[in-house]
Each structure stands twice: as structure tokens, then as C-alpha cells.
Amino acid sequence: MILQHSTWSEIEAYLGRSRGVMIPIGSTEQHGPNGPIGTDAICAEAVARSAAADADILVGPTLAVTTAQFNLRFPGTISLRSTTLMAVVTDYVRSLAAQGFARFYFLNGHGANIAPLLAAFHDLHGEHAATAPHGLRCRLRSWWEYPDANALRQSLYGEWEGIHATPSEIAIAHHAVPATQRPAPTARPEKLTAASLREMGGDRHFDADHHRARFPDGRIGSDPALVGPTDGARLLAAAAAGARADYAAFLAEA
Numbered sequence: 001m002i003l004q005h006s007t008w009s010e011i012e013a014y015l016g017r018s019r020g021v022m023i024p025i026g027s028t029e030q031h032g033p034n035g036p037i038g039t040d041a042i043c044a045e046a047v048a049r050s051a052a053a054d055a056d057i058l059v060g061p062t063l064a065v066t067t068a069q070f071n072l073r074f075p076g077t078i079s080l081r082s083t084t085l086m087a088v089v090t091d092y093v094r095s096l097a098a099q100g101f102a103r104f105y106f107l108n109g110h111g112a113n114i115a116p117l118l119a120a121f122h123d124l125h126g127e128h129a130a131t132a133p134h135g136l137r138c139r140l141r142s143w144w145e146y147p148d149a150n151a152l153r154q155s156l157y158g159e160w161e162g163i164h165a166t167p168s169e170i171a172i173a174h175h176a177v178p179a180t181q182r183p184a185p186t187a188r189p190e191k192l193t194a195a196s197l198r199e200m201g202g203d204r205h206f207d208a209d210h211h212r213a214r215f216p217d218g219r220i221g222s223d224p225a226l227v228g229p230t231d232g233a234r235l236l237a238a239a240a241a242g243a244r245a246d247y248a249a250f251l252a253e254a
């Protein structure tokens with residue numbers, strides 16, 4: 001059930017059955033030589049909608065413009081400041097919480113969203129504790145965290161998964177929106193050590209000039225040429241199954 005495709009009375013009826021909502025959150029930033037700029041938002045939305053397809057799960061509007069200042073030297077990238085993103089998330093949650101929603105499950109496709117969202121959740125949990133103890137819960141999960149999806153991307157791409165413009169996210173985006181398909185680059189990217197990839201996890205990068213000079217074609221240790229024709233469908237199915245199960249567990253918590 002997609003919020004923007006529903007009427008207000010359908011949402012009111014849904015609230016009689018569930019107080020949960022799943023919210024895709026991605027980014028609008030370069031994704032290397034053959035990944036669409038909307039990759040993160042396309043992936044998060046595809047996983048959420050697939051998870052909700054045969055279940056009574058409401059999917060809220062995708063947050064597609066988030067924090068990505070380190071990619072601003074690549075044309076097309078749009079970035080919110082972290083404090084702006086926190087404010088957007090807070091207002092999104094407050095709007096629906098005032099109508100009776102109480103479980104907010106953010107399905108994430110972009111590492112740099114993690115820190116600001118967790119900070120916003122602390123404030124939201126704190127402000128609601130005063131008026132409705134245990135009445136509001138927020139959770140963030142990135143689609144690649146679900147065990148089956150994570151195992152599959154590791155088995156398909158191993159050390160060439162990298163951490164940005166990854167073969168797994170490009171496989172899902174190209175599968176979900178075929179019009180975004182482009183030929184993969186023929187050259188492998190610079191090989192990065194496991195330690196340096198770990199250090200940059202969650203998009204711990206510096207400024208945009210540094211970032212473009214350091215990663216000239218936009219990839220970070222990833223080789224999208226490894227994507228096979230059925231990878232996108234398999235990764236999407238694995239992530240959607242993981243999301244559906246984790247969302248159900250989230251709603252079932254006391």
C-alpha cells in the first residue's frame with residue numbers, strides 16, 4: 001500500500017489495522033560511470049515496495065534528497081546539510097505521529113543517512129517519552145544489512161563490492177528502472193585495502209574537492225562490470241524478504 005497512491009480515508013482505515021509505516025530513504029548523488037544519480041533512492045524504494053507488495057504494509061514517500069556534500073563536485077548531486085535532513089525526518093515523523101502512527105521503519109540506501117537519522121531518532125524518542133511513554137519507535141535498516149542480501153552480494157562480488165557505486169546497488173537500480181541501464185566501465189577501479197574501506201564506512205568522507213580528486217570516476221573500490229543479468233532481481237528479492245521479516249519483528253516488539 002503506497003501512501004501517495006492512497007486516499008485519506010484509506011489511510012484512516014489502515015490506522016485501524018496498523019500503526020506502522022515503512023519509509024524509503026536514499027540520496028541524489030553520482031554513482032560512478034554507469035550508475036544513475038538516483039541509485040540509492042531507487043534501491044530503497046524498490047526494496048520497500050517489493051517488501052510491501054503482498055503484505056499489509058504502508059510505504060511512505062521516498063526521501064530522495066539527503067546528505068551527500070562530498071559528491072557535490074560531480075554534476076547532478078544535490079545535498080541537504082545533516083541538520084536539514086534531521087529537521088525533515090523529524091517533521092515527517094511528527095506529521096504522521098500526530099495522526100496515530102507510532103512505528104517508523106526507515107529503509108535506507110545511503111551510508112551518509114545513518115548518523116543524522118540516528119541522531120534525529122534520539123530526539124524524537126526523547127520528546128515522545130514525555131507524552132507517550134513507549135508510544136513511538138523509529139528504526140533504520142540499510143537494505144544490504146539483511147543477512148541473505150549481504151551474503152549474496154559478498155558471494156557475487158567479494159572484494160570488488162567496494163563501498164560506493166557498488167555492483168549490488170547498480171544491479172538493483174538497473175533491474176528496478178531499466179531505462180537507467182548503461183554499459184559497465186571496462187577498467188577496474190583502484191584497489192583499496194579492507195582497512196581503508198572500513199574507515200570510510202557510513203560515508204565518512206571529507207570535502208567535495210578532495211573527494212573528486214581522490215575518486216575521479218566516482219567509484220570507491222567497486223567493479224560494476226561484475227554484474228550478471230539476474231543479479232538485480234536476486235538481490236532485490238533477498239533484500240525485500242529481509243525487510244519484510246525485520247519490519248514484522250519491529251511491529252511485534254512491545
Ligand code: NI
Nearest residue numbers: 039040165169
Ligand atoms: Ni549508493
